[in-house]
Amino acid sequence: MFELKKGALYVVATPIGNLGDLSPRARDVLAGADRICAEDTRHTRQMLNALGLERPLLALHEHNEDARVAQVLSYLQAGESLALVSDAGTPLISDPGYRLVRGLRAAGVTVSPVPGPCAAIAALSVAGIASDRFCFEGFLPNKSTARRERLQALAAEPRTLVFYESAHRIEECLADMRAAFGDAREAVLAREITKLFETVLDGTLASIAESVGADPNQRKGEFVLVVAGAPEDADAALREGRRLYAKLAEVMKPSQAAKLAAELSGAPRKALYGGE
Structure with a gap:
């Protein structure tokens, strides 16, 4: 089993759908950590139960992250080894954690990555769109006006763009992208990556929007949108x-x-x- 360093925080990537994607080292870290900082303790406890593990959990989410830094630091300074996980994928990527990591690093604490699944990288790897240079935008603003302004600001971005989106906004998001980038912009929509109903739609923004609008199943789940960058001119x-x-x-x-x-x-x- 991997031996954890005392007084260190391990940032652990967890599966985005298929539990088999958890690396052996990630499992060892979760099994050996004195505590696990989790975005949603209920969700993480379900994952641990499926792995046959039981560890003390500490809730750490966007609403309490700042207040947790001192508490986590005290555990680490006492010689404990802690792990940080999000609900799925790599922590800090459109998930809480960067304030904690920044605070701990400023205090001289060792923060070590345990790499693994990430929805953005997984989608990019199967998109067939230029991936040598890309720009990760995460979730767009909820409000339509702010979302359109953000997209318009990206209209001339030459790098491939990667977005996260939820089921209840996917149609609106595609419509706004068509308005900002044009119907003919090449794109890929990856849905439910690594899960039972995984689908990957490719084509233009117009054709993808048409497919999503015509099939209710394509409006369910979690989405990653990969959009080709603007032409050089x-x-x-x-x-x-x-x-x-x-x-x-x-x-x-x-x-x-x-x-x-x-x-x-x-x-x-x-x-x-x-x-x-």
Whole structure:
């Protein structure tokens, strides 16, 4: 069995669906830790039960993370070995934990990764979209206006974009992406990765949105969206579109100015003006 270092925190990646994806070293760390910091103790206890393990759990989530730092530090300074897990996947990746890790590192504590599953990387590995350079955006804002603004700001990003999304927002998210990036932008939608009903849809944003809208099953579960980056000339087109829009908006309605500037520059209209 892997021997844990006393006074160290181990950041442990856990399965995103298939329990068989837990590494032997991750299991050893969970079995040997004096305590396990968990985003949801009920969820983690179910996983431990399935592994035949029983360890003391300490809830650590976005609402109490700051307050937990001193408590966790006291356990570590007393010579305990602790593990940190999220509900699924790699902790800190769109999950709580970075404040704890930052605080412990500032205190001189050893923080060691136990790598493993990550939904973003898993989706990227099967997408068939350029993966040499990518930008992880995690979850987009809940409110539509903020979500559209974020997407419009990414319209000219040349790197592949990776997003997380939930079932109740997936259709709205795809619609907003089509408006910001264009119907023809290449994308992949990975759903329920490593689980029984795993599906991977590829094509354009328009075709994926059509598939999701036509099949209720494709609107269930957890999603990762991988979207191809903008063409190399998109940044220049966007700059020119914004320049034209600023001039045209001085003499015509903003919506008309955006439409004309988009036609002349090739930039997405939504990236120039948020109105209809």
